[in-house]
Amino acid sequence: xxxxxxxxxxxxxxxxxxxxxxxxxxxxxxxxxxxxxxxxxxxxxxxxxxxxxxxxxxxxxxxxxxxxxxxxxxxxxxxxxxxxxxxxxxxxxxxxxxxxxxxxxxxxxxxxxxxxxxxxxxxxxxxxxxxxxxxxxxxxxxxxxxxxxxxxxxxxxxxxxxxxxxxxxxxxxxxxxxxxx
Amino acid sequence: xxxxxxxxxxxxxxxxxxxxxxxxxxxxxxxxxxxxxxxxxxxxxxxxxxxxxxxxxxxxxxxxxxxxxxxxxxxxxxxxxxxxxxxxxxxxxxxxxxxxxxxxx
Ligand SMILES: [Zn+2]
Numbered sequence: 001x002x003x004x005x006x007x008x009x010x011x012x013x014x015x016x017x018x019x020x021x022x023x024x025x026x027x028x029x030x031x032x033x034x035x036x037x038x039x040x041x042x043x044x045x046x047x048x049x050x051x052x053x054x055x056x057x058x059x060x061x062x063x064x065x066x067x068x069x070x071x072x073x074x075x076x077x078x079x080x081x082x083x084x085x086x087x088x089x090x091x092x093x094x095x096x097x098x099x100x101x102x103x104x105x106x107x108x109x110x111x112x113x114x115x116x117x118x119x120x121x122x123x124x125x126x127x128x129x130x131x132x133x134x135x136x137x138x139x140x141x142x143x144x145x146x147x148x149x150x151x152x153x154x155x156x157x158x159x160x161x162x163x164x165x166x167x168x169x170x171x172x173x174x175x176x177x178x179x180x181x
Numbered sequence: 182x183x184x185x186x187x188x189x190x191x192x193x194x195x196x197x198x199x200x201x202x203x204x205x206x207x208x209x210x211x212x213x214x215x216x217x218x219x220x221x222x223x224x225x226x227x228x229x230x231x232x233x234x235x236x237x238x239x240x241x242x243x244x245x246x247x248x249x250x251x252x253x254x255x256x257x258x259x260x261x262x263x264x265x266x267x268x269x270x271x272x273x274x275x276x277x278x279x280x281x282x283x284x285x286x
Contacts, residue, residue, distance in 0.1 A: 046189065046190060046191070046245060047190055047192075047245070066245065066246075067189075067245045067246045067247060068189050068245060068247055070245075070246065124182055124195035124197065125194070125195065138190070138244060138245075139243055139244055139245075139246075140195075140198060140243055140244065141197055141198060141243045146243050
């Protein structure tokens with residue numbers, strides 16, 4: 001959908017491969033058990049992201065703490081069913097909800113030294129490294145659409161956007177990119 | 182842009198990430214079979230509209246998603262303090278005219 005759409009020496013937008021996604025709502029008491037079953041400790045600090053492995057490759061795990069009792073879990077598409085089964089088994093004694101939202105949204109990578117400045121074309125967050133350090137993940141807005149922004153490194157962002165709103169986001173980003181080239 | 186401090190995120194965040202959600206600290210009367218029409222109408226519809234500091238519910242809808250309470254000045258639009266839903270209104274956020282003269286801001 002987006003390859004080559006936003007591609008300059010200063011930033012590049014890449015669409016993610018198909019992924020399995022879950023929203024976990026659970027109390028703090030369930031975190032240890034959930035992390036053990038998931039294969040990656042769920043970050044305790046709000047607006048923090050954690051991961052291991054390479055996205056889309058076997059065993060890759062992402063956990064994003066986006067609300068006081070809300071985590072997004074993102075794994076390779078083929079591993080979704082086994083991850084869900086392992087979590088449900090581990091959380092049986094805790095009140096929780098685990099909802100698959102794989103196809104609700106699409107993932108992007110925005111990378112390059114100008115990536116933060118480009119995001120600021122539509123997102124009012126402060127992307128200085130003091131205010132938004134690598135490791136931070138949060139929902140916000142890009143113009144009229146909500147999105148999730150996870151900063152993995154100073155010039156490397158992972159984004160998640162609702163599927164039906166993604167064309168708006170990509171078009172708006174491409175328009176903003178013209179001002180930077 | 183106006184920044185609002187989300188007491189859950191612990192961060193100052195841009196105003197457009199938030200939604201206003203009416204007056205705070207409104208107690209729902211009950212039990213329902215013993216509530217008069219007047220009491221129920223007051224719960225649903227009757228609100229103060231003061232000039233000055235008001236306690237309001239807000240939601241960090243394009244962020245952590247949580248509701249919280251905020252004391253805001255309707256004259257200056259200054260957010261005096263924000264605090265988590267369920268917590269009492271901080272005493273220092275009282276309307277200035279109710280404070281002793283020597284402590285008024
Ligand atoms: Zn928040």
